[in-house]
Amino acid sequence: MSGPVSRGAILGALLKKELIAYSRDKLYLFLTLLTLVFVVVIFWVVPDTVEESLTLAVSPPVQTLIEDGVETFRAMGATEEQLAELRQTDLAEGEEGLALVEFENEADMTAVIEGTLEAWRTGEGELVLRDREAGEEKPTDAERVRVDIGIAFPETFISDVATGKEGVGVTVYSDAAVPEEIQGAMTSFVREAAYQLAGKQLPVEMPDEDTIVLGTDRMGDQVSMRDKLIPMLAFMMLLIETFSMASLISVEVLQRTVTAVLVTPARVVDFLTAKTIFGTGLALSQGLIVLALVGAFTAQNWWLLLITMLIGAMMFTGVAMVVGAAGKDFLGQLFYAMLFTVPLLIPAFSVLFPGSAATWVRVLPTFPLLDALVNITIYDAVWADVWRSFALGAAWLVVLFGAGLLVLKRKVESL
Amino acid sequence: MTTPAIKVEKLSFSYGNIQAVKDVSFEVMPGEILGFLGPNGAGKTTTIKVLTGQMPPKSGRAEILGMETGHDDPEIQAQIGVCFEEKNLYLNMSALENLDFFASLFGIKDANSMEVLRRVGLADRAKDRVHSFSKGMRQRMMISRAFINSPKVLFLDEPTDGLDPVTSATIRTTIKEEAERGAAVLLTTHDMFEADQLSDRVAFINEGEIVALDTAENLKLKYGTRSVKVHLRDGDHVREERIPLDEPDSSVRIAEFAASPDLMTIHTEEATLEQIFIELTGRGLAG
Numbered sequence: 001m002s003g004p005v006s007r008g009a010i011l012g013a014l015l016k017k018e019l020i021a022y023s024r025d026k027l028y029l030f031l032t033l034l035t036l037v038f039v040v041v042i043f044w045v046v047p048d049t050v051e052e053s054l055t056l057a058v059s060p061p062v063q064t065l066i067e068d069g070v071e072t073f074r075a076m077g078a079t080e081e082q083l084a085e086l087r088q089t090d091l092a093e094g095e096e097g098l099a100l101v102e103f104e105n106e107a108d109m110t111a112v113i114e115g116t117l118e119a120w121r122t123g124e125g126e127l128v129l130r131d132r133e134a135g136e137e138k139p140t141d142a143e144r145v146r147v148d149i150g151i152a153f154p155e156t157f158i159s160d161v162a163t164g165k166e167g168v169g170v171t172v173y174s175d176a177a178v179p180e181e182i183q184g185a186m187t188s189f190v191r192e193a194a195y196q197l198a199g200k201q202l203p204v205e206m207p208d209e210d211t212i213v214l215g216t217d218r219m220g221d222q223v224s225m226r227d228k229l230i231p232m233l234a235f236m237m238l239l240i241e242t243f244s245m246a247s248l249i250s251v252e253v254l255q256r257t258v259t260a261v262l263v264t265p266a267r268v269v270d271f272l273t274a275k276t277i278f279g280t281g282l283a284l285s286q287g288l289i290v291l292a293l294v295g296a297f298t299a300q301n302w303w304l305l306l307i308t309m310l311i312g313a314m315m316f317t318g319v320a321m322v323v324g325a326a327g328k329d330f331l332g333q334l335f336y337a338m339l340f341t342v343p344l345l346i347p348a349f350s351v352l353f354p355g356s357a358a359t360w361v362r363v364l365p366t367f368p369l370l371d372a373l374v375n376i377t378i379y380d381a382v383w384a385d386v387w388r389s390f391a392l393g394a395a396w397l398v399v400l401f402g403a404g405l406l407v408l409k410r411k412v413e414s415l
Numbered sequence: 416m417t418t419p420a421i422k423v424e425k426l427s428f429s430y431g432n433i434q435a436v437k438d439v440s441f442e443v444m445p446g447e448i449l450g451f452l453g454p455n456g457a458g459k460t461t462t463i464k465v466l467t468g469q470m471p472p473k474s475g476r477a478e479i480l481g482m483e484t485g486h487d488d489p490e491i492q493a494q495i496g497v498c499f500e501e502k503n504l505y506l507n508m509s510a511l512e513n514l515d516f517f518a519s520l521f522g523i524k525d526a527n528s529m530e531v532l533r534r535v536g537l538a539d540r541a542k543d544r545v546h547s548f549s550k551g552m553r554q555r556m557m558i559s560r561a562f563i564n565s566p567k568v569l570f571l572d573e574p575t576d577g578l579d580p581v582t583s584a585t586i587r588t589t590i591k592e593e594a595e596r597g598a599a600v601l602l603t604t605h606d607m608f609e610a611d612q613l614s615d616r617v618a619f620i621n622e623g624e625i626v627a628l629d630t631a632e633n634l635k636l637k638y639g640t641r642s643v644k645v646h647l648r649d650g651d652h653v654r655e656e657r658i659p660l661d662e663p664d665s666s667v668r669i670a671e672f673a674a675s676p677d678l679m680t681i682h683t684e685e686a687t688l689e690q691i692f693i694e695l696t697g698r699g700l701a702g
Contacts, residue, residue: 005493005522013519017505024507024544256503260560263467263497264520265489415469 010266014274021248022282028244032286035240035317036293038232043294048226054182057150059109061102063262069158076162101127101145106152106171113173117146149174151185164187225352230296231373232348234309235366237290239341241283242316242323243334248276249315249324249408250333258412268412272405279317284309296377304386308372311393315365318397318404319344325411347371365396418481420445420599421466422566426475427623428461435461437623438475443599445567448590450614450631451603452688458602458623460500466601467497479568493521496566496598500573502553506546510537510556513545514563521564528563534589535559551582558586562593569593569600574608577630587613605686617688621696631688638694639686643669648677657684 023029070083078086101119103109108129111117118130120142128139152171158166170190172311174183251271252258261271287309291297297305327333347370350357361367372389375381421443428436438551443449451459464470466477468484468491477484484514505513513530520653532538535555540548545556554574561569571590575583590613594600604610610617611631618628627634641660646653658668660683672678 005489005520009522010520013516016519017508017516020512021505025684256499256501257504259469260497260499260503260517262471263492263495263521264517264564265493265522266520267489405485 002208005265007270007340010270011274014261014266014270015278018248018274018278021251022244022278025244025247027361028240028247031240032244035237036286036289039236039290040293043226043229043233046225046229048224054149055101055147056099056186057101057103057109057113057147059103059106059150059152061104062100063102064155065153065158068156069162072159072162101147103127103150109147109150109152110173112147113150113175119147123143147175149179149182151186151190188267189193195253228352230291230294230377231351231370232345233294234287234290234296235312235348235370237286237346238309238312238316239284239345241279241313242320242341243337245275245279245282245317245320246323246327246333246337247330248278249321250327253325253411253415254328256415259415262412268409271412272409275321275408276314276317276401276405279320280310280313283313283316287313291377298380300382301376301380304372304376304381304383307390308369308376308386308393311390311397312369313365315393315397315400316341316344318401321404321408325408331371365393365400368392368396417444417489419443419478420447420480421601422478423462423466424476426465426472426477427463427473428458428465434435435623436465436472439620439623440475441618441625441628443568443601445599446594446597447615448594448600448602450610450617451601451620452605452607452610452617452670452692453603453620454605457620459620460572461623462603462620463497463572463603467495467570468492472599489530489617493564494566495568495570496561496564498557498561498569498571499576500576502550502557504545504553504556504560507544507545510548511541513556514560515528517560518563523564525564531559531562534562534592536585551578554578554582555586558589564583565596566598569598571600571602573604574602575604575606583609607692611688619692619695621692626695627691634688634691637684640693641686642684644684645672645681646679647675648671648679653679 066087070086093384103112110119112119112129116131116133118132118138120128120130122128122139122142127145128142130136130138150173152173154169157168157170168331172183172190174186226378248367262268288306289307291305306321319337323333323336323340326336343364344366347357347361347364347367350361351374353368357367368389372381372386372393375386375389379385420441421441423442425438426436426440427434427438434491439458439462441449451462452509453459456689461470465472466479468486468488471486474517480494482488482491484491505516508516510532513698514528514531515526515648518528519551529541530689532541535558537552537555537559545553548556558571558574561571576588578586587609590600590602602610602613614631616629617631617634619626619634627638629637641667643658643660645656645658647656656672658665658672669681673681
């Protein structure tokens with residue numbers, strides 16, 4: 001006969017049983033390991049840099065244009081000093097992120113932008129064109145140059161503009177992927193150059209900085225796809241553990257082993273507590289492993305990440321309780337799992353796309369956590385930056401976890 | 416005077432508008448086996464659910480070892496063992512792990528799980544996972560789990576349902592051993608043979624009500640008809656005759672048959688519990 005048993009001993013026994021059951025569930029164990037490997041591989045495979053520079057092509061070469069203009073300016077009375085300054089003109093100077101490629105003729109330039117010709121830059125700086133379809137070999141020791149946009153000047157552009165010739169034509173060629181804004185900027189650039197060559201002032205006074213960045217100027221320090229993936233990968237891990245936990249609960253409910261447990265000194269509250277501790281611990285540990293493997297932790301942010309993931313893990317455990325109580329078989333469970341977890345993952349995907357999240361995304365329960373995760377891992381946020389997100393996330397946690405507890409409690413009591 | 420291990424007074428339970436148990440009253444003393452005999456849906460399992468604290472009664476009261484039950488009470492649950500009709504075992508755990516887990520829920524530190532498995536003939540499969548067990552082996556596991564805390568009160572819901580005779584006999588032996596140890600046993604079954612063999616007393620339950628409660632012998636005496644069955648040769652056929660023993664000319668008729676050259680066999684017959692149940696309720700036990 002048995003004597004009185006402590007709640008701690010009952011909890012310990014239930015947790016040990018959960019661990020055994022989890023370790024024997026080959027499907028979810030496999031999925032956990034697969035996801036763990038998958039998310040880490042995905043993280044290290046995606047680029048960690050952002051291509052920020054824009055390659056601008058011109059034809060004919062700048063020097064050709066200048067040499068044509070030098071004679072005209074000399075005739076117009078320019079000093080040798082001014083002419084020497086003109087010769088040293090660099091179109092890309094002062095334009096951060098702008099690389100210049102000079103083509104001998106307009107046809108080659110348009111062919112490269114269009115993609116029918118390839119442009120390669122050799123180690124000596126020479127530009128080599130390659131017609132792949134004609135079977136030309138790739139030049140050795142050369143790097144591919146991708147041209148996004150090009151400007152075709154007439155060879156007498158400078159002298160024509162300087163002398164005030166009417167109807168001077170300049171063509172801007174653009175790759176289809178170049179945003180409209182960049183195309184417009186190039187047109188303005190040509191117009192401004194023409195005005196200055198003609199010795200006329202622009203009709204407006206330009207500010208010292210023509211681009212005013214609001215917030216943190218991340219020019220040269222763009223958020224890479226790899227960084228953007230961190231919140232999604234961590235949440236994917238939580239999702240898989242939600243499936244695992246829901247499966248454990250579902251099996252317990254469907255096979256009615258919980259009924260056998262509840263006719264021992266173990267009470268419903270012990271059962272729910274054990275599920276909470278195990279589910280949260282499982283999801284939290286896996287989420288933290290992912291964050292550790294992708295190098296998200298720093299000496300400053302570890303505790304903020306811990307809080308974020310703890311709230312997330314408990315929230316997903318609440319969802320697992322609802323799913324586990326509702327699902328009648330594997331497919332039913334999968335259906336409910338998708339129904340509940342996909343909306344919770346949407347904020348994680350929204351991070352991958354530029355721009356602010358839509359209002360409907362911002363009201364999803366996981367948004368505050370994602371917001372905190374993004375701010376902590378990408379923007380080095382501190383407590384003062386993220387406490388509001390934590391508060392909102394905690395409020396959602398109460399709602400979702402409370403719902404999970406209630407649904408599962410009612411289910412096991414009705415068996 | 417010995418306190419009843421189970422005491423039930425006017426217990427009722429309903430699922431919505433369906434009255435599953437109606438004013439049921441009975442007692443089970445320590446060491447006694449009470450057979451709850453009734454067809455499916457008669458209210459046997461519902462009574463066990465209320466008594467084991469899985470559901471509160473709608474009215475009436477029930478006591479286990481002098482403590483009122485009908486709710487989640489660890490003090491009562493520490494003293495009971497339950498064998499459910501459905502085999503709700505942890506399939507991915509071994510037989511030993513299953514028993515050790517339940518022992519730990521009762522606070523038993525050095526559980527004698529191997530000995531319990533030996534009693535039900537599963538010691539050699541102790542380390543095998545339960546999902547590899549046959550139906551009979553799982554049922555024996557269910558019984559062993561109910562015994563793991565050496566309970567003072569045992570609730571056994573259809574413990575031999577659908578099992579082969581050998582497994583059934585093993586289980587019946589262990590149930591008798593538990594009663595001899597002093598455990599009060601409430602055994603629900605629709606197997607009249609099992610109830611007859613195991614029970615000290617039998618309660619007939621039908622549509623939620625106890626329609627008769629006594630020892631099997633008393634029930635047979637009270638409701639049954641004693642008779643003698645004879646088989647006689649009749650040309651190429653065999654003719655069967657039944658002679659009630661309680662009629663005035665019974666002894667004369669038996670003597671006549673005994674002297675007949677056509678007599679093949681002669682047997683005394685007593686009413687079965689099933690016949691009595693049918694007589695009392697107008698329905699069979701299998702339904």
